[in-house]
Amino acid sequence: MSHLHRTNVTTTLEPTFEIESSDTEEEAYEPMHPTLTALALADALKEKEEDHLDNFIEVNPFEEEEKK
Numbered sequence: 001m002s003h004l005h006r007t008n009v010t011t012t013l014e015p016t017f018e019i020e021s022s023d024t025e026e027e028a029y030e031p032m033h034p035t036l037t038a039l040a041l042a043d044a045l046k047e048k049e050e051d052h053l054d055n056f057i058e059v060n061p062f063e064e065e066e067k068k
Contacts, residue, residue, distance in 0.1 A: 060066075
């Protein structure tokens with residue numbers, strides 16, 4: 001008898017997905033590995049260091065003997 005009183009379900013339940021609206025700009029990815037930080041620091045120090053060859057002065061040790 002319960003079969004006669006049962007109502008058939010004709011609609012199906014489908015999941016709804018909300019689309020997230022991103023009003024803010026997406027942040028750029030920045031790697032955070034310690035090795036990459038150390039490499040960046042080493043590059044910065046290289047730029048600041050003065051090259052010892054910039055202060056090079058050419059010397060001729062036999063200059064006095066050549067004049068004789």
